[in-house]
Structure formats: structure tokens, C-alpha cells
Amino acid sequence: MPLCDWEKTITCPYNPSHQITVERIQWHLVKCRKNHPASDHVVCPYNASHHVPKPEEQYHISTCSDRKIVELAKYSWAMDRPGHHGNLSMPPPSNINWGNLAMGVMEENWEMKATVKQCYDPRKKAAKSQLLGQNC
Secondary structure (H helix, E strand, O other): OOOOOOOOEEEOOOOOOOEEEHHHHHHHHHHHHHHOOOOOEEEOOOOOOOEEEHHHHHHHHHHOOOHHHHHHHHOOHHHHOOOOOOOOOOOOOOOOOHHHHHOOOOOOOHHHHOOOOOOOOHHHHHHHOOOOOOOO
16 A cells, blocks of 8 residues: 555565555565565566566566567667667767866855754763763
8 A cells, every 4th residue: 555645556476465666666576585485476577577477477578568678679770780870970069167177166065055063962962861861
């Protein structure tokens, strides 16, 4: 179940009670696969976030939505001619004055923007605390 109504979740193939957000599915699948070593799931060759049961592997491979991307890259006609793919023209000259970068003109200065001017002292904080202050 998503935390927010607008979050899109995916059901974990190893444990259907796991509802994972799209952004976290890769990390979750790695952990969950380690926790279920006896499962018969295989990883799709077109998308590593597709873990399918072994009996459904061939069907998934033939219908995977990400297959198109891999097949286009594999059989692209432009790649058949080495050196003749992509935009090979020179880019326009840059308007940035690179000499000023060396002097730090375009860099951020975090010390100047800092609002806290005094370092944190844990001893002072502990002395003020009612729990730790008596025995220190």
C-alpha cells in the first residue's frame, strides 16, 4: 500500500505482501532475492527489475515492454556504418569566460552563506541536559 495516494507501487514478485515504490524496486529486489534463494524466479534480460517465475520466462521475454529498446539498439541501421552515427559536427563555441572560474567567481562559498558561526560543543549540551548533566 503506498504511503501517499499519488505514489505508484509495484508488487514484489517474491512476496506479494510487499508493495514497493517504483524508485525503490531495484534495491528491494536485490534484498528480497537474497531472502528467497529457493524461489524459481529469473531476471529478465531486457530489464533487471523484471523478476518472473521460471515457467513464465519465455512468455515474458517474447512480450516484455523493454524488449523494443534493446532490439532497436541491437539492430539499428546507423550502427552498421562505423563512424557514421550520431551528430559528428563541432559544437558552437562557448560564451563562458573560463578564466574567471579559476579565481572562484562562479563557485559557491558555503562559509559566507553559513548562518551558524559557532561550532557545536557536545560537552556544553550534555551539561545543560537534565539526564546527563548531574554525573558528568
